[in-house]
Amino acid sequence: MIIVLFGAPGVGKGTQAAILAEKLNIAHLSTGDAFRAAIKNATPVGVLAKSYVDAGALVPDDVVARIVEETMEAPSFANGCILDGFPRTRAQADALQQLLAAKGLAVTCVVNLNVDDETIIHRLLARGREDDKEDIIRYRLDVYNKETAPLLEFYDGAGLLTSVDGLGTVEDVNERILAAIAVRQ
Numbered sequence: 001m002i003i004v005l006f007g008a009p010g011v012g013k014g015t016q017a018a019i020l021a022e023k024l025n026i027a028h029l030s031t032g033d034a035f036r037a038a039i040k041n042a043t044p045v046g047v048l049a050k051s052y053v054d055a056g057a058l059v060p061d062d063v064v065a066r067i068v069e070e071t072m073e074a075p076s077f078a079n080g081c082i083l084d085g086f087p088r089t090r091a092q093a094d095a096l097q098q099l100l101a102a103k104g105l106a107v108t109c110v111v112n113l114n115v116d117d118e119t120i121i122h123r124l125l126a127r128g129r130e131d132d133k134e135d136i137i138r139y140r141l142d143v144y145n146k147e148t149a150p151l152l153e154f155y156d157g158a159g160l161l162t163s164v165d166g167l168g169t170v171e172d173v174n175e176r177i178l179a180a181i182a183v184r185q
């Protein structure tokens with residue numbers, strides 16, 4: 001089972017992906033977490049990614065593909081995974097499709113979490129990560145709207161997309177996502 005958890009920065013993808021991975025007993029790949037770890041450890045990918053992550057810009061697709069391919073080789077991915085923050089561009093969606101096809105797999109479903117921009121900005125300012133300054137948050141939202149949101153149409157066209165309301169308690173949102181996945185399985 002390959003689930004793409006989709007949505008703007010700050011909609012709660014990371015929180016929800018961690019819970020779903022545990023409940024469904026599948027791996028969780030957050031490309032943002034992977035980049036932050038790579039940057040902290042100053043790996044070659046981390047060195048390449050740092051200036052983009054600091055600025056809230058998208059890391060180039062080929063660097064993203066590298067980290068995704070490497071991570072998905074891990075045995076913990078044998079049961080499937082939740083993708084959190086990937087893909088973010090059409091090129092990444094195509095790369096994902098190819099990577100999965102080579103293993104005889106395909107995306108099972110894409111669950112989009114809907115949260116309005118003002119709520120997102122409040123949540124991220126409260127989280128206070130290094131790239132959670134208001135100007136960088138607004139820039140990341142712009143990048144999402146321009147580069148990433150068009151993927152919704154792509155996945156809808158492929159018959160894979162379900163949108164759920166991302167407002168409410170963590171448990172409520174989790175129930176909605178599980179219900180959306182159950183229909184698609």
Ligand code: AMP
Pocket residue numbers: 009031032033035052053054056057058059060064084085086087088092131140
């Ligand atoms: P996130 O933790 O998902 O909010 O990601 C934090 C930052 O990591 C983003 O602002 C980007 O700089 C970078 N990043 C994470 N995932 C991707 C991706 N799929 N494509 C490009 N950049 C990414």
